[in-house]
Amino acid sequence: MAKTYFTEDHEWLRVEGGVATVGITDYAQEQLGDLVFVELPELGKKLAKGDTAVVVESVKAASDVYAPVDGEITEANTSLSSDPSLVNSAATSDGWLWKMKLADESQLEGLLDEAAYKAHIG
Amino acid sequence: MTGDIKHLPLEDLHVAAGARFGAFAGWSMPLTYPAGVMKEHLQTREHAGLFDISHMxxxxxxxxxxxxxxxxxxxxxxxxxxxxxxxxxxxxxxxxxxxxxxxxxxxxxxxxxxxxxxxxxxxxxxxxxxxxxxxxxxxxxxxxxxxxDRVFLAIQGPEAWAALSRAGIETGSLLFMHGFEPRENWFMSRSGYTGEDGFEIGLPEADARNLVARLLEDERVMWVGLAARDSLRLEAGLCLHGLDITPEIDPASAGLMWAIPKEVRASGTFIGADALRAILERGPAQKRVGLKPQGRQPVRAGASLFNAVGKPVGHVTSGGFGPSAGFPVAMGYVETPLASSTSPLFADVRGTKIPIDINPLPFTPHRYRKG
The missing domain is CATH 3.30.70.1400 (Aminomethyltransferase beta-barrel domains)
Known part of the structure; x- marks a missing residue:
C-alpha cells in the first residue's frame, strides 16, 4: 500500500517498497506557471536531502526541485522531455518527476501528511 | 530602489481578475492572470491583449x-x-x-x-x-x-483596432508610430512593444475604468500580464532597458543606430555626441545579437557565452521561451567579429554547455500597420 507524503517545499512523494515517486504539488505548478522544460536527473545519481534533483523551467524562470530525502535516482519521467506541460496538467499523476530508492526510510517521519500540507499552504 | 513599492491605480481590477503580482521597477505589477503566460501571449498574437502599463x-x-x-x-x-x-x-x-x-x-x-x-x-x-x-x-x-498623472493602457494584437472601435474609439487613419490627443487629457498612439499592431493610451483614471470595462466585454480581449509582455517583446527582438540596454551600453553596440539620423550622428549636439562619435570611429567592441539555443532548454539572462574552444566571448541579457516561436529565444552581446558567426557558440547553463546559434532578430515578424 503506497503512502503519500508532502514537503514544505511543495513536493509530494509516493512511497512503495522502499522507492519514492516524487513530483511537485498542484499548488507549486500553479505558482510556477506554464512549464516549457524539465532538466531531468541522471539515473544512478545519489542525492542527499536538499540537493537539487531537477530544474523546472517556466516561460519566465528556472526553479530548483530538491531531493526531499536521501536516495538514488532509479527513474526519470522522460515523457516530460517532449511534454513538460504534463507537470501543469497532471502534477500529482502523469507529471511525476523522478523515482528514487530511499537510503533511510526513517527520514519520511519528518515529512508532512496531506492534512498538514494543506494547512501549510493555507 | 528606495521607498515603498508603488501600486497601480487600477490594482483592484487586476485583483478582481485574479492576477498574480510581482515587483518590477519599484511597482507591484500583474505578472500573470489565471489564463497563464502561454495563453496570454498567444491571445495577443492572435486577437488582442490588454496591458496595464501605468508604471511607465x-x-x-x-x-x-x-x-x-x-x-x-x-x-x-x-x-x-x-x-x-x-x-x-x-x-x-x-x-x-x-x-x-x-x-x-x-x-x-x-x-x-x-x-x-x-x-x-x-x-x-x-x-x-x-x-x-x-x-x-x-x-x-x-x-x-x-x-x-495618467493611467496608461496598451491594447496589442491584430484585433486591437476592432476592439477599440467596438468600444467607441476609432483608430482608422492613425498609422504606426503616430499619436495624438483624442480627448482632453488623453494621449493615444499606434505603438507598442509586442511586435504586433496596437495602441497605447494614456488617460485619467475614471476614463480608464470605463474603457477597460468596455474592452473586457469583448471576447477578443483579455488582460495580459508582465510575463507575457516580456516573452512578446523578446520574440519581437525589442530591448528591455535594464537588461539589454543599460547606462553602460551605447546605441552602436546595441544595434540601435537606425534610431539616430545620419546628420545627427555627424553634427548633432546631443548629450553624449562626442563619445558616440568616438565609438563609431573605432567600432563597438561588442554587438547585440539574437540567440537561439539548440534544443528545448531556455538560456536566460546572465548566462555566459563561449566559443568552440571555451574562450568567453559574450553573455546573454534576455532569455526565455518563445510561445509563438515554439522554441527558446534569447538576446545578448558577443564580440563584434562573432556577431555574424554561422557556427554555434556555447551558453553555460548550470555548468552544462548548451549550443546556441546567432539568430536574426526578430524571432517572430513584426506586423505593424505602417500604411
Whole structure:
C-alpha cells in the first residue's frame, strides 16, 4: 500500500517498497506557471536531502526541485522531455518527476501528511 | 530602489481578475492572470491583449525651447517630427550610455509627449529638468517639463483596432508610430512593444475604468500580464532597458543606430555626441545579437557565452521561451567579429554547455500597420 507524503517545499512523494515517486504539488505548478522544460536527473545519481534533483523551467524562470530525502535516482519521467506541460496538467499523476530508492526510510517521519500540507499552504 | 513599492491605480481590477503580482521597477505589477503566460501571449498574437502599463511615465515638454531641449536631450531631430509623428530615441549620458529608451511624439508646434520606462522615471525627470530654464537647476532651454498623472493602457494584437472601435474609439487613419490627443487629457498612439499592431493610451483614471470595462466585454480581449509582455517583446527582438540596454551600453553596440539620423550622428549636439562619435570611429567592441539555443532548454539572462574552444566571448541579457516561436529565444552581446558567426557558440547553463546559434532578430515578424 503506497503512502503519500508532502514537503514544505511543495513536493509530494509516493512511497512503495522502499522507492519514492516524487513530483511537485498542484499548488507549486500553479505558482510556477506554464512549464516549457524539465532538466531531468541522471539515473544512478545519489542525492542527499536538499540537493537539487531537477530544474523546472517556466516561460519566465528556472526553479530548483530538491531531493526531499536521501536516495538514488532509479527513474526519470522522460515523457516530460517532449511534454513538460504534463507537470501543469497532471502534477500529482502523469507529471511525476523522478523515482528514487530511499537510503533511510526513517527520514519520511519528518515529512508532512496531506492534512498538514494543506494547512501549510493555507 | 528606495521607498515603498508603488501600486497601480487600477490594482483592484487586476485583483478582481485574479492576477498574480510581482515587483518590477519599484511597482507591484500583474505578472500573470489565471489564463497563464502561454495563453496570454498567444491571445495577443492572435486577437488582442490588454496591458496595464501605468508604471511607465508620460512627460509633456512644452514651450518655445521644447524642440531645442529635446535635440540636446536625445540623439534625434525633433524639428523633423511632424505633428502626430512619433520616434523611438534615447537619453544618453556623456559616455553615450543609454539612460533610457523612449518614444517622443510631437503634439503641437511647441509641445511633445515623451513616454519613458518605469524604472528610469526619476533619472529621466532629472535629465529633462536639468535642461529646462524654469527648473531649480536653471537649464538654458525655455521649456516646461510636466510629469503627467495618467493611467496608461496598451491594447496589442491584430484585433486591437476592432476592439477599440467596438468600444467607441476609432483608430482608422492613425498609422504606426503616430499619436495624438483624442480627448482632453488623453494621449493615444499606434505603438507598442509586442511586435504586433496596437495602441497605447494614456488617460485619467475614471476614463480608464470605463474603457477597460468596455474592452473586457469583448471576447477578443483579455488582460495580459508582465510575463507575457516580456516573452512578446523578446520574440519581437525589442530591448528591455535594464537588461539589454543599460547606462553602460551605447546605441552602436546595441544595434540601435537606425534610431539616430545620419546628420545627427555627424553634427548633432546631443548629450553624449562626442563619445558616440568616438565609438563609431573605432567600432563597438561588442554587438547585440539574437540567440537561439539548440534544443528545448531556455538560456536566460546572465548566462555566459563561449566559443568552440571555451574562450568567453559574450553573455546573454534576455532569455526565455518563445510561445509563438515554439522554441527558446534569447538576446545578448558577443564580440563584434562573432556577431555574424554561422557556427554555434556555447551558453553555460548550470555548468552544462548548451549550443546556441546567432539568430536574426526578430524571432517572430513584426506586423505593424505602417500604411
Amino acid at each position: 511615465k508620460l512627460f509633456e515638454i512644452s514651450g518655445p525651447g521644447a524642440e531645442a531641449l529635446l535635440n540636446r536631450a536625445c540623439p534625434f531631430d525633433a524639428g523633423a517630427l511632424e505633428i502626430s509623428q512619433s520616434k523611438y530615441t534615447f537619453f544618453l549620458n556623456e559616455a553615450a550610455g543609454i539612460i533610457d529608451d523612449l518614444i517622443v511624439t510631437r503634439l503641437g508646434q511647441q509641445r511633445f509627449m515623451v513616454v519613458a520606462n518605469a524604472g528610469n522615471a526619476e533619472a529621466d525627470d532629472k535629465h529633462l529638468r536639468a535642461l529646462a530654464l524654469d527648473s531649480e537647476t536653471k537649464g538654458v532651454f525655455d521649456a516646461k517639463v510636466d510629469a503627467l
